[in-house]
Ligand SMILES: O=C(O)CCC(=O)C(=O)O
């Protein structure tokens with residue numbers, strides 16, 4: 001991770017709001033080229049999305065309000081949200097090396113009453129309908145963005161025929177995060193350097209910046225999204241699925257100053273065994289990874305973190321679990 005002065009660059013910004021952004025139009029073809037290039041070069045871009053009505057801004061405001069509300073609950077209440085089914089789900093706070101960080105990760109949003117289940121747990125007297133409405137609407141909106149990005153990327157890679165079956169095997173999780181203000185001007189670690197293990201991540205934040213993304217050449221970009229933009233990040237599952245054609249960037253959160261940061265991410269995952277389509281394997285692109293699944297990546301990562309806690313605070317964090325564990 002870098003110091004602020006060493007971060008002159010910014011991520012590509014791609015406008016996905018055009019009414020003409022429909023398969024078959026010139027706009028579609030141009031945007032597809034931009035998305036593919038950004039994902040090949042950075043594995044990441046800033047998407048402008050959903051700005052044509054007043055509704056997104058209202059939704060953004062409501063989401064940020066709900067984030068504050070949920071993290072303001074007493075610690076014992078938040079700790080009720082324990083989710084042993086998959087690593088990194090449920091409530092996490094007081095983690096070694098990242099004292100500013102707290103998170104709540106909810107699996108099965110969109111296809112199960114997971115959000116209502118969490119609300120019943122946290123607000124057992126009234127089930128907080130406002131929280132549920134807001135989070136459900138948000139998950140729906142951002143999953144539409146995830147689908148749009150994946151459709152463009154699959155087409156760009158020449159494997160559009162896999163899109164429908166991909167959609168049918170996709171699951172979504174929401175992770176709500178809080179990074180308490182460090183009250184220092186020097187940078188403090190918000191969350192450690194990592195690559196996401198899922199397929200595609202889409203992040204939004206309040207007005208406090210902090211997310212840094214590493215480029216191919218090792219340099220770091222500090223992101224500065226606005227309320228109408230989202231940061232799109234390729235995860236290791238997508239990296240494996242596309243046979244390494246896209247970047248899967250390391251990223252982290254560095255906190256400075258006196259304001260608390262809130263962020264929300266929609267993590268889409270591919271269920272079951274992940275295998276690269278044969279069209280993406282040829283002489284020039286030999287198969288890089290054995291078939292794998294996200295759960296194995298998560299379990300391996302969790303074990304590694306437990307074994308080597310100090311890694312979380314240094315540049316020595318593992319580059320890519322997928323390469324280490326499933327590399328050919
Ligand atoms: O809070 C953010 O902006 C990034 C969070 C993140 O990288 C993650 O939850 O995987």
Ligand SMILES: [Fe+2]
Nearest residue numbers: 194195196251
């Ligand atoms: Fe991440």
